[in-house]
Amino acid sequence: MRELVGRLAALDPDASTAVQVIAYFDRLAEGRAGVEATVRGVAVLAGCAARLADEERGVFLRVRPDGHRDDHAGPASDDWPRRRAGDVELVLEKPGPPTPVDLMALERGVALARDVLDRTRGRAPDPALVELVVDASAGETARLRAARRLRLGEQARAIALPDGGVLVEPHPEGRHVLGDSRAGVGPVVPVARLPRSYADAKVALRFADDVLGPRVVRFDELGGLAEVAAAIGSGAVPSPDVVVLNGLPMWALETLHAFVHSASLRTAATRLTLHHSTLVDRLGRAEQLLGWEVREPDGRFRLRLAFALRRLHAHPE
């Protein structure tokens, strides 16, 4: 059956009408297909290599007309057709006047690529500037200059990521979509105090957990738990409650975690996609393994604290 369409490649430029070109890029946008797929669509439609550059964000990519990514670009020629949207420029590697399909592909392609980059990369800043702006040992003048170049405005916050990663974003408009990995969000501060926000963000990161959740933790919501973090360093011996938690099977951990972080048993059951009575049954068995009752306020607090301590031990500094 595959041969039925034969050589009618979906994007045969000769067969494409303006409507199809527009619809193609609209569907890429709907499906969030990404910037490479966008440039690939342009290259295939135009029948020549297409290159996209965004110097501000340090993005460069080039796709050949057969769809293969090939960033080894020769020197560009001034007479190649090109189109710019903001900082993003899309160029067709062919001389001479562009065809109507070329023009349409350039226009739709560059607009979509800019949208995708705005969404996925934010305004990707120079990492050295970001490190500088949160570095307490750097002079305030240098930090303020970095903050201006990052266009952070008056108020901003730092976000700590695993393995020493750091992001900064202005307040109130954010720049980063979090949740793909663990993240600790620092408090909003005047930009000169971003090193403080970053230090707090690293504390919040210690409470983030990518198995049971939450993945993203805000320092502002930690309250007194932030003080507890200081007490649990890398050499700290886990308390007996943490040892017990670490020994539990996954179903028990998930049950207890959902229970202790939900307003009601019913909410917890929904969260776990369990029937209410199944949850009650599981909770009873989990309590037996745990060794204390969790449905009373004291036991509930003890469990919550144990979970918090467990995350601190799992992420020492």
Place this chain on the structure above:
Amino acid sequence: MEAVPFDPELAAALAVISQNMPPSLTADMIPLLRTGVAPAEDLTLGGIVDLTDVDLGDGVSLLVCRPVAAPETASVVYWIHGGGMILGDNRVGLADPLAWAVELGLVVVSVDYRLAPEHPDPTPVEDCYRGLVHVAEHAADLGIDPARIIVGGGSAGGGLAAGTVLLARDRGGPEVLGQLLVCPMLDDRNETVSSHQMSGRGIWDRTSNETGWTALLGDRRGGPDVSIYASPSRATDLSGLPPAFIDVGSAETFRDEDVAYATAIWQSGGQAELHVWPGGFHGFDLMVPQAALSQRAKQARVDWLRRLLGR
């Protein structure tokens, strides 16, 4: 039933394709579909592949494609074209096999078997088997190594390839080095979850599938009287087969039968490499060759051939 979503890049292309190629094809559309097949491209690839037609009589023929740079005694891909058992010929859909031939120094032999419904089962699979026997018996004339014959095909051709390999096993026929089954059409019963799930969507849905199998089997389709050579999914013993490569999209009718076939091969103690490409519709890599997923799927086949051939 919730359908499997298409890969976003493929979905954008599918919308264009669907204007020419609806998901559901019926028997009354066969004459029109046969006229709609695009003419073959330059199969010599600009003169670097020699082409020879070999007439086997009774309307069956072989197209022998030998790259000028191929060794004197070359390995062979014996290729069986697709087209739902009802369409196509042995010059269509050869772009990928020819690319392998040039890259790996292989000879491609593409069989023109007779099509249903004019020639119902067992004619198509018997024609394919006859061509395979011819290739093995005329290895010296053809300049090929009879111990290094790979049988492959796409879609209906993949199903016929699997059936041909089963015939070779059961009749003590030619030794087959490997079977390359590209999104193969294997099961006339048409009752898997994926066949229902993708109904009315993508390419070659369950209606089209019923059209193709009914053309091949008539009233026997789905009943007890269908051989494993026509419908390899019906085979319960898949032992003693050469290593298989099987690929399929997650968003197509054939997903479940193809996964099951690989599983049955493993359970019979055989070797199979299975790829299920996420969000792929039927034939996506042929119809949208530039897409990221298509590039990966094509590369996986070349990699398998390299390993099989020790290149």
